[in-house]
Structure formats: structure tokens, C-alpha cells
Amino acid sequence: MVDAVTATQVVMSVEAVEASQLGMKALAASIAIVGTGLASAWAELSIGSAAVGAVAENKDLFGSVLVLTIIPETIVIFGLVVGLLLIL
Amino acid sequence: MFRPEPMTHLLIVASRERMETVIRELYSHRVFHIRDYVEKEGEKMEGVSIGPPLGSASEVSAKLVRVRTMESTFGIHPGEITPATRKRVLELRETIDRDIAAVGNETDALMSRRASIEATMRDLEQQVRELAPFAGAPVDFDSYRGYETLAVYTGRIGRDVEIPVPHEKIFTPSPQGNFIALFVPLEHKAAVDPILQEARFVPIPVPKGAGLPEALLAENQGKLATLKEEMGQIDQRIAALKEQQAQFLATCDEYLKSDLEQAEAPLRFATTDQAFLVEGWVPVKEVERVKAGLSLATEGKALVTEVQEDPHHPVPAPVEYDNPVFARPTQLLMDTYARPRYDELDPTLLVAIIFPIFFGLILGDVGYGLILLAASLGLRKIIPAGEGQALLKVMRNGAIASIFFGLLFSEFFGFKLPWEPVLYSRHLSMGGEEAGHGPMVIELLVLSIWIGILHITLGRILGAINHGRHHGIRGAIPQLGWIASMWGLLILIWSIVAIPVMPDLTGAPVVVAGLTITGFVGLALLILGVVAIASESALELTEFPTIISHTMSYARIVAIGLSSVAIAVVINFVSIGMLIEPNIENFSVGSIFFILLGIVVFLAGHLLNTALGLVGGALQSLRLQYVEFFTKFYKGGGEKFNPFGTIRRFTED
Numbered sequence: 104m105v106d107a108v109t110a111t112q113v114v115m116s117v118e119a120v121e122a123s124q125l126g127m128k129a130l131a132a133s134i135a136i137v138g139t140g141l142a143s144a145w146a147e148l149s150i151g152s153a154a155v156g157a158v159a160e161n162k163d164l165f166g167s168v169l170v171l172t173i174i175p176e177t178i179v180i181f182g183l184v185v186g187l188l189l190i191l
Numbered sequence: 192m193f194r195p196e197p198m199t200h201l202l203i204v205a206s207r208e209r210m211e212t213v214i215r216e217l218y219s220h221r222v223f224h225i226r227d228y229v230e231k232e233g234e235k236m237e238g239v240s241i242g243p244p245l246g247s248a249s250e251v252s253a254k255l256v257r258v259r260t261m262e263s264t265f266g267i268h269p270g271e272i273t274p275a276t277r278k279r280v281l282e283l284r285e286t287i288d289r290d291i292a293a294v295g296n297e298t299d300a301l302m303s304r305r306a307s308i309e310a311t312m313r314d315l316e317q318q319v320r321e322l323a324p325f326a327g328a329p330v331d332f333d334s335y336r337g338y339e340t341l342a343v344y345t346g347r348i349g350r351d352v353e354i355p356v357p358h359e360k361i362f363t364p365s366p367q368g369n370f371i372a373l374f375v376p377l378e379h380k381a382a383v384d385p386i387l388q389e390a391r392f393v394p395i396p397v398p399k400g401a402g403l404p405e406a407l408l409a410e411n412q413g414k415l416a417t418l419k420e421e422m423g424q425i426d427q428r429i430a431a432l433k434e435q436q437a438q439f440l441a442t443c444d445e446y447l448k449s450d451l452e453q454a455e456a457p458l459r460f461a462t463t464d465q466a467f468l469v470e471g472w473v474p475v476k477e478v479e480r481v482k483a484g485l486s487l488a489t490e491g492k493a494l495v496t497e498v499q500e501d502p503h504h505p506v507p508a509p510v511e512y513d514n515p516v517f518a519r520p521t522q523l524l525m526d527t528y529a530r531p532r533y534d535e536l537d538p539t540l541l542v543a544i545i546f547p548i549f550f551g552l553i554l555g556d557v558g559y560g561l562i563l564l565a566a567s568l569g570l571r572k573i574i575p576a577g578e579g580q581a582l583l584k585v586m587r588n589g590a591i592a593s594i595f596f597g598l599l600f601s602e603f604f605g606f607k608l609p610w611e612p613v614l615y616s617r618h619l620s621m622g623g624e625e626a627g628h629g630p631m632v633i634e635l636l637v638l639s640i641w642i643g644i645l646h647i648t649l650g651r652i653l654g655a656i657n658h659g660r661h662h663g664i665r666g667a668i669p670q671l672g673w674i675a676s677m678w679g680l681l682i683l684i685w686s687i688v689a690i691p692v693m694p695d696l697t698g699a700p701v702v703v704a705g706l707t708i709t710g711f712v713g714l715a716l717l718i719l720g721v722v723a724i725a726s727e728s729a730l731e732l733t734e735f736p737t738i739i740s741h742t743m744s745y746a747r748i749v750a751i752g753l754s755s756v757a758i759a760v761v762i763n764f765v766s767i768g769m770l771i772e773p774n775i776e777n778f779s780v781g782s783i784f785f786i787l788l789g790i791v792v793f794l795a796g797h798l799l800n801t802a803l804g805l806v807g808g809a810l811q812s813l814r815l816q817y818v819e820f821f822t823k824f825y826k827g828g829g830e831k832f833n834p835f836g837t838i839r840r841f842t843e844d
Contacts, residue, residue, distance in 0.1 A: 166527035170817045173810055181743070183750040187632050 132186035139182025146175035193536050196511040196832070198224075198472040200500060203485065205493035210467050211245060214456045216488040217469075218449070219844075221836025222477040224509045226470045228461040242457030242467055251454055255447040257291060261298050262440050265433040269441035269841075271575070277843040278442050287443060294436050301432070305425050308418050315415050322411065324370045324395055325404040327363030332404065335372070335397040342380045344373040349391035356382055442841040449837045456835065470498075472508050472832070508533040511832035518543035520584035528817055529827025535657050538825060542816050545646070546585070549812035551592025552642075553752045554804040555617070556759065558604035560593030562801050589809065604797055605759025614638075617753060619760045630756075635749040637692040643745030643819070644681065648674055650823030657824050669731065672723025673823075677738050679716030686710035741819045747811050755804050762796030765789075 115123075154168040201223070205213055217223045228241060262269070324347065325332075335343055347368040354360060356379035361372040371392070375383050400407060461468045473481050478497070485493050500506065510533050512522050521543035531537045554560070567587040574580060600617050601608040607618055615631040615638065651674045659667035686696040686709040699707035706714070724731050770789030774782035821827075 166529065166817075169527070169810075170814065173814045174818060176811070176814070177740075177744050177747070180747040180750050183754060184636065184746045187750060187753060188636075 128189050132189040135182045135185040135189070136179070139179045139185075143175045143179040146178070147172060150175065192514060192540055193538075194513065195531060195533055195537050195829070196513040197475040198508040198511075198533070198832075199475050199478045200498040200506065200508065201471055201473050201478070201481070202496045202498050203469045203471075203493055204466060204496075205489060206466050207462065207464075209489050209492055210242070210457060210460075210462075211453075212488050213469070213485060213493055214245075214453050216484050217481070218453050218456075218836045220477070220481055220484060221834045221838070222473050222481060223835045224472045224832050225456070225459050225835050226472070226506075227459040228468075228470070238463050239461050239468075240463075242460040242462035244457055245454040248451065248454035251447055251451045254287075254291060255444070255451055257295055258440055258443045258447060261295060261436075262444065264298060264302060265429070265437070265440070267433065267437050267440055269444045272437055272441045274441075274840045275438055277839075278446075278841060280446065280842050280844055283442065283446055283842060287446065290439065291443060294432075294439065297432065298429075301425055301429055305422065305429070308422050308425070312415060312418050312422070315411050315418070318398065319408065319411050319415070321395075321398040322404055322408045324365075324368070325372075325398070326408055327365065327370055328361045328372050329403060329405070330361065330372065331402060332397060332399075332407075333401045338374075340377055342375050342377050342383070343397075344371065344375070344383075344387060344392070344394065345397055346371065346392055346394040348387065348393070352386055352390045354383060354386065358383070438841070445837070445839065445841045449839075449842075452835075452837065471835070474511065474832075505534070507830065509832040510829035512537065512539060514539050514543075520581040520588075521546065523578055523581040524585065524813065524816070525827075526831075528821065528825075530829040530831055531825070531827055532829040534661070535826060536653055536824065538653065538821070541649070542820075543588075545820075546812055546816060547588040547592035549642075549748060549815055550589035550808045551594075551596040552639075552748050553808040553811060554589075554593045554755060555596030555600040555752060556602045556604065556755070556804070557594050557597035557608065558602075558797070559801050559804050560590050560595075560597050563590035563593065563805060566590075586805075586809075589812075593808075602756065602759075605756060605763050617756050619753075619757055630753060632749070632753070634692050635753070636746055637690060639745045639748040640742055641692070642748065643742040644677070646745070646815070646820055647677065647741060647823060650820045651677075654824030669724050669727040670824075672720040672726070673738075674720070675716050675723060676720030676735070677742075679713045679718075679720055680738060682713030683710055683717060684713075686713060744819055745815065747815070751807050751811055755800065755807070758800045758803070759797070762793060762800065766793035766796065 150172050154172050157164050157168055203213060203217075230241060261267075325345070335345065348362075348371040350369065351362050351364070352371075354373065354375070356375060358376075358379070359374040361370075363370040373383070373387075457467070459469070461470075482495050485495055510530050512519070512525075514522065514537070518540045521539050524542060524546065525531065525537075525539050531539075551560075554563075563586060567583045567590055570583055571580065574583060596614075597603065598608070599613040601610055601612040602617065612618070615634045617630050617635065619630055651670050655667040655670035655674075658670055682696065684690070685694050686699065686707045689695040689697050696707065696709040699709045701707055702711060721732065721735075724735075766789040770785050770792065774785045774789070
């Protein structure tokens with residue numbers, strides 16, 4: 104009796120399975136973006152603060168410092184690409 | 192184009208008495224970049240030293256200091272003043288001393304009067320502050336002083352107190368702090384002190400002077416009002432004087448500055464007792480004009496020689512861009528990174544073409560493009576000439592590219608235009624309402640990788656040219672090796688897996704170990720490339736993963752573009768789909784609020800997305816130039832061509 108109830112509860116319709124898979128994909132995509140976003144932010148945190156210090160010392164460094172600051176941005180872009188590939 | 196302005200290395204030698212003539216002549220041409228003579232330890236030549244400034248230098252610099260002081264007093268910045276008329280240098284030279292003295296004396300008189308009023312006002316305000324607590328007590332200040340048997344307390348106190356000994360007390364309650372004046376015979380002082388202390392008594396010394404506090408206060412305030420009025424008048428006169436003399440001061444500034452630069456020029460020359468020598472660069476096209484001018488001015492008594500550079504150790508020449516008008520604003524982006532060196536390719540033109548294309552691919556939306564175009568055209572009237580204007584022109588080019596790609600992508604503020612996207616679609620569907628093709632992410636990503644492959648290959652080709660020019664064909668081999676490895680790797684991948692929008696080479700017959708013929712071609716190319724790279728230095732191979740990471744990095748073009756589209760679609764969905772449309776369909780009085788809210792969300796959202804698109808698109812596009820493209824061939828670090836002379840705005844000969 105108990106087994107029969109569990110069995111009916113476990114069986115899901117095809118739509119429900121699809122929706123669940125979609126949800127899992129969305130979660131996976133969000134994990135990819137959140138993780139890489141945090142990683143980029145963490146990297147840019149230290150580069151950014153050092154960069155502001157360097158520019159305060161010497162304004163000519165602005166160009167090189169800008170480049171250094173946006174280098175870690177690639178991490179979150181990869182996260183974004185993975186996210187897009189997952190959900191679209 | 193692709194090369195900086197060609198320069199000729201000139202050496203000018205003449206006798207000391209011709210020095211001033213030569214300086215004036217060079218200054219008037221404004222094409223001669225002086226190479227400063229530096230006295231180095233150990234290399235010093237007998238009898239040669241840095242030249243002394245011309246005799247007038249100290250006098251001119253004193254005048255310039257006077258003018259600059261006045262400018263800073265008035266807050267005048269010559270760069271921000273539009274010249275009304277040009278003054279003739281000859282006239283200016285005759286009257287400048289007298290005029291500067293006249294304006295200076297007037298300014299000094301006004302300023303010193305202002306300073307003395309300010310000081311008096313400060314004193315009076317201080318006195319008012321000291322008097323204020325006593326104002327409530329109608330006691331002459333003389334009555335507080337000169338007792339032998341009485342202790343006098345004056346000051347602030349937390350609350351009124353009961354004094355259990357014979358005394359005289361005046362207590363004035365006030366929100367700023369209660370005032371107390373207390374007279375107690377000296378013998379009771381010991382009994383009173385703890386009572387006062389308990390009530391948080393803070394003593395205030397009795398101000399100097401005699402008379403009733405009220406009267407003194409009124410008198411001081413009257414004086415203050417008069418002074419304030421006078422101060423206002425002086426400020427008005429200073430403002431009028433500024434208005435009147437701004438042009439004159441800017442003119443003097445320019446004239447004296449150019450005079451001083453000339454007077455101090457010998458500090459950059461090498462001189463002996465009899466002669467002097469100056470070294471520098473002139474753009475090739477100007478050489479004849481400079482030579483002719485010098486010959487005329489010195490009656491042929493100056494020796495001008497063109498120095499032939501040692502091909503192995505050339506002295507680096509200063510760099511002046513030589514670009515078509517279209518590419519000139521982009522020079523700003525180059526200078527932000529580093530000015531090209533004299534002996535390398537100047538990629539400004541390439542950046543000027545590729546930067547807007549990348550920007551347009553990222554922010555490919557007709558609506559946003561139009562906003563940015565309108566902004567860049569509108570701001571042209573407000574922003575002063577120079578870097579700001581150059582930036583606006585770069586933004587304008589980006590905006591035009593954005594409109595162009597918006598038409599191709601068929602996008603207008605995230606909506607679809609009446610035609611199908613010509614390239615791949617970037618449209619996202621939201622709320623399940625839109626039918627049709629969703630975004631073709633895979634195709635778009637591969638397209639961006641293609642852009643990366645071509646861009647990087649171009650960078651490597653330029654690198655091969657740069658190296659080849661310096662070290663011959665041997666120098667170019669590693670660069671060619673990089674190209675071979677990248678394309679070898681690509682062919683290898685193509686022959687293993689089929690990727691959309693890329694050649695499918697998997698069809699060829701398998702030879703051995705699962706590899707097809709084309710696969711072996713790719714592998715061979717890859718190995719050849721690696722050998723070529725290692726031929727210069729095996730350490731270079733540590734950079735090998737950049738072949739993949741740099742190429743993948745171009746995926747940002749699509750990733751950022753799609754996120755911009757996503758934000759636009761969300762804004763449209765929230766504002767129109769959720770707020771405006773349902774409320775128009777079931778209209779009631781309350782709907783007006785939601786419709787207005789929808790409009791606000793729409794406007795604010797798209798404004799924010801335009802700003803994000805501008806910053807994101809520009810920075811990411813720039814980064815692809817700086818990091819992925821420039822690292823392949825570009826070094827930079829050239830000295831800016833800084834000709835001896837000045838651009839005259841206020842004066843003329």
C-alpha cells in the first residue's frame with residue numbers, strides 16, 4: 104500500500120520532467136554567471152585599488168592601468184558564454 | 192599612414208652672437224623638436240657646457256610670475272578664453288611694462304584693501320562671539336573687574352543654582368547655554384566652587400572694553416554691516432576688473448611665455464666659448480623651409496647638417512602621427528595606451544576602422560545608436576576642443592557603426608524592425624509571446640571567434656613585418672610560426688569535429704589513428720609553427736595557450752551584445768507588457784498611475800541600458816585592441832613630437 108503511493112508520486116509527467124530540466128539548466132547557467140562574476144570582481148578589486156594608486160602617482164599610466172583592470176573581465180565573459188550556451 | 196611622420200635629424204652650429212637669432216627663427220617655425228643636451232658624467236667634452244639663458248630671462252620670468260599671480264587671483268585660465276583680437280607683438284613690447292604695472296597696482300590695491308577688511312571683520316566677529324553670552328546681563332563690563340574682596344564668576348552653566356552664602360547673581364537662561372554672572376565674597380569662594388562645578392559651570396573670560404554689552408554688541412554689528420557692504424563693492428570692482436583685463440592678461444601670458452621659452456632655450460644647447468650647437472628633429476617636409484629660414488636670418492652664418500643615423504643604433508626620433516583625417520581622433524586611444532615608436536608600424540588607422548566595428552557589433556541597435564549619435568553631435572558645441580572633441584568623434588563613429596549593425600540585426604530598443612535580421616538573429620523571446628527564430632547563439636559565437644582569428648592573424652602579420660624590418664627574415668620567423676600554429680590547430684580541430692559556420696573537414700578519409708589527411712596537414716602546420724616559435728626562444732612556448740584564450744576572448748563581442756539585448760527586452764516586457772498594455776485594455780482611473788509608471792520604467796531603463804552599452808561596448812572593444820591585438824606586434828613608448836614654439840592665439844608679429 105505504502106509502496107504504491109510512493110510509486111504514483113514519483114512518476115512525473117513528461118511536461119514536468121522537461122520543466123524540471125529547464126529549471127536545472129537555468130540554475131546551472133546562474134551558477135556559472137554568479138561564480139565567474141564573483142571571481143572577476145575579486146580580481147578587479149585588488150587590481151582596481153592598486154590602479155587608482157598608480158594613476159594618482161602618475162597620470163600617464165592610465166592606459167596601461169585600464170588594460171590591467173579589464174583583463175579579469177574575461178572570466179565573467181566566459182561565464183556569460185557558458186550561461187548562454189546552457190539556456191539558449 | 193601606418194608610419195609616423197618621417198623626421199630628419201638636424202644639427203645646427205653657429206657662433207654665440209647668432210644664438211638669439213637662431214632661437215627666434217626656430218621658434219617662429221614651430222617644427223623643430225629640440226634634443227636636450229645633457230651633460231653626462233664621464234662623457235663630458237672639454238670646453239662644452241650647457242648654455243646660459245639669454246640676458247632677459249630673469250626679467251621676463253619675473254613679469255610672467257606677476258601676470259600668473261594676477262590670473263590666479265582673478266581665476267582666469269587663458270585656455271578657456273576666446274581671443275577677441277590679436278595684438279601685435281611690437282606694440283605689446285612697448286606698452287607691456289606700463290600696462291602690467293597699472294593693472295597690477297590696481298589689483299594689489301583692491302586685494303590688500305580686501306584682505307584688511309577681511310582681517311577687521313574676523314576681529315569684529317570674534318568680539319561679537321565673545322560679547323554674545325553677556326548680552327542678557329545689563330552690567331557694565333567695568334563692573335566685572337577690579338575687586339579685592341570679591342570673587343567674580345562669569346560663564347555658561349547647566350542650570351540655575353541656589354547659593355547658600357551672601358552673593359549677587361545674574362542668571363540668563365538661553366537655548367545656546369545659560370549664562371551666569373556671580374559675585375561672592377572671597378572668603379566664601381571655597382563653598383561656592385563645588386556648587387558651580389556640580390552644575391557644569393564653564394568659565395568665560397570677561398571681554399576687554401567698557402560699557403554695556405548690548406550697546407557694544409550693537410556697535411560691533413553696525414561696523415560689520417558697513418564692512419560687509421564695502422566688501423561687496425570691492426568684490427564687484429574685482430569682478431569688473433577681471434572682465435576688463437582677462438584678454439589683456441591672457442595676451443601678456445602668451446607673449447611672456449613665448450619670450451621666456453626662447454630666453455631659456457640655451458639651457459638645452461651645448462655651448463663653447465665661441466659657438467653653440469643644437470640638435471633636434473624636423474619633419475622631412477619642413478627641412479628645406481627651416482634651412483632657408485635659418486640661412487636668411489643668419490646671412491648664411493649658421494651651419495645646418497643632416498645627421499645620417501647609424502642603422503644599428505639609431506637615435507630614436509620623436510613621433511608625430513601622420514594619419515588621414517578620419518583616423519585622427521583615434522590617436523587619442525593610441526596615446527592612452529602608448530604612442531608608437533618611430534621605427535614601428537602605427538596601427539591608428541586599423542584601430543580607427545576596427546574599433547567602431549566591434550563597438551557596433553556589441554551595441555548593434557538602431558535606437559541606442561541614434562541616442563549616442565545625437566549625444567555626440569549635441570555635445571560638440573559644449574565640450575572644448577582637444578581630447579574631449581576627439582573622444583566625441585570616436586563616439587560618433589561608434590554610434591554610426593551601431594546604427595549600421597542595428598539595421599542588419601533588425602533591432603530598435605530591443606524591438607524587431609519590420610524586416611528579418613540580415614546577419615544572425617539576436618532577438619530573445621520573453622513571456623512566450625514572440626514566435627519565430629530565437630537568438631542563433633552558436634552561430635553568433637562562432638562568428639565572433641572568426642573575427643578573433645582574423646584580427647589576431649592580422650596582428651601577427653604586422654608583428655612579422657615589424658620584426659622583419661629590424662632583424663630580416665629571421666626575425667619574422669617566430670611570428671609566422673604563431674600564425675602557422677594557430678591555423679594548424681584550427682585545421683586539426685575542423686578535421687575532427689564539424690562546427691557550424693566553419694569549414695567541415697571531417698569528410699576526408701581517415702589515414703591512421705583516427706586522423707584524416709587534413710588532420711595531418713593541420714598537425715604538421717602546428718608542429719612547424721611550434722618549432723618556428725621555439726627557434727627564437729623556447730620560453731616563448733609558455734605563451735602557447737594564448738592561441739586559444741585570446742581567440743575565445745572575442746566571444747565577448749556576442750556575449751556582451753546579447754546581454755545588452757536581454758536588458759532591453761526585459762525593460763520592454765516590464766514597461767509595456769506588464770504595466771502599459773494590461774492597463775490600457777482594462778482602463779480605470781488607477782490605470783493612469785501604472786501607465787505613467789510604465790513610461791518612466793521604459794525611459795529610465797533604456798537610458799541606463801544606453802549608458803551600460805556605451806561603457807561596456809567601448810571598454811570591451813578597446814580591450815580587444817589593447818590586449819588581444821596590440822600584444823601581437825605593438826610596443827609603443829615613442830617620444831611625443833614637441834616642436835619648439837607655441838601656437839599663438841592672442842598675439843601676432
